[in-house]
Amino acid sequence: MDRALLQRRLTERGEPAYRAEQVWDWAARGVTGYSQMTNLPGELRTELEGEVPFSTLELEREAKASDGTVKALFRTQGGHAVEAVLMRFRDGRRSVCLSSQSGCPLTCRFCATGQMRFGRNLTVSEILDQALHFRRTEPIDHAVFMGMGEPMLNLEPVLEAARALPDVGITWRRTTISTVGWLPGLRRFVDEVEEPIRLAFSLHAPTDELRGELMPVNERFPLADVLAECSRYFELRRRKVFVEYVMLRGVNDRVEQARALAKLLDPRVFKVNLIPYNPTGMYEGSSPKAIAAFKNVLGSARLPVTVRLTRGRDIAAACGQLAAG
Numbered sequence: 001m002d003r004a005l006l007q008r009r010l011t012e013r014g015e016p017a018y019r020a021e022q023v024w025d026w027a028a029r030g031v032t033g034y035s036q037m038t039n040l041p042g043e044l045r046t047e048l049e050g051e052v053p054f055s056t057l058e059l060e061r062e063a064k065a066s067d068g069t070v071k072a073l074f075r076t077q078g079g080h081a082v083e084a085v086l087m088r089f090r091d092g093r094r095s096v097c098l099s100s101q102s103g104c105p106l107t108c109r110f111c112a113t114g115q116m117r118f119g120r121n122l123t124v125s126e127i128l129d130q131a132l133h134f135r136r137t138e139p140i141d142h143a144v145f146m147g148m149g150e151p152m153l154n155l156e157p158v159l160e161a162a163r164a165l166p167d168v169g170i171t172w173r174r175t176t177i178s179t180v181g182w183l184p185g186l187r188r189f190v191d192e193v194e195e196p197i198r199l200a201f202s203l204h205a206p207t208d209e210l211r212g213e214l215m216p217v218n219e220r221f222p223l224a225d226v227l228a229e230c231s232r233y234f235e236l237r238r239r240k241v242f243v244e245y246v247m248l249r250g251v252n253d254r255v256e257q258a259r260a261l262a263k264l265l266d267p268r269v270f271k272v273n274l275i276p277y278n279p280t281g282m283y284e285g286s287s288p289k290a291i292a293a294f295k296n297v298l299g300s301a302r303l304p305v306t307v308r309l310t311r312g313r314d315i316a317a318a319c320g321q322l323a324a325g
């Protein structure tokens, strides 16, 4: 819901100041339309229905994976594609994966989003409406900014949306913003964000040379600078940084590379999350054996390490597969 538009309409009608908050409270609790907002005058509800679209996004398609993961494809009013994913875990967790941009201007070689055309930054409302879409079917309690786009290139709206997530049922501690290491945004994030929002860094290689081949953005912001910024986050906020590392067969999954990674990352600051590669056509994924061996090396160096559970691969809803297809 476009909250600015809502506010304008309410003001024009001379509604009391608390109305906007009332409407938002209902929306955040997952109602499906104005008609359910029973503490609003009936006439106002009808008028809002005609004037302020309940969502800024139109659902085009929804797919459900065999593991319960749901992927939604939306269109903005101007027709830009936006995808979001709901992950359901056995322990009851419900995590939403949100997009910050339509498409992505960066061109990480292994990621399908980088291969589609970049659309534009999403607005606060367009980000929140992704979460609200799923909130209307069930309670949700975790959010990751790991959908389409680079959150640090659209930091202001991403932060405003993240700051509103507790209303929807997602605390800041259960909200994670992931970045390729876009330094200007990352610096501001570290300096300014006092809420306990978590930070994840997509590393994927232990050296500048290999990282530059996989992620052209590395040419602009070398590894040492980005890692220093992650350490500063830890010093300032006392929260560990998650490192994402996608496992590519014969590219970044050798035992020597695990050793180099262990040397690079301070175990007080970082936790590593190894991601099995989801096919996007470019590479092959590492074998389970290679992933286990890699994990062992990191573990022996006392670096906390986990392997990410793959979700939604059969509907192309997994990490790196969002390409509005």
Ligand code: SAH
Binding pocket: 108, 110, 111, 112, 145, 146, 147, 148, 149, 150, 151, 178, 179, 180, 200, 201, 202, 244, 246, 275, 276, 277, 278, 279, 280, 319, 320, 321
């Ligand atoms: N642009 C931000 C937010 C997207 S997060 C970032 O890159 O951090 C999406 C995560 O999935 C990133 O860690 C990304 O590197 C990873 N990823 C991309 N393609 C993938 C693939 N094919 N298989 C597994 N993970 C992938």
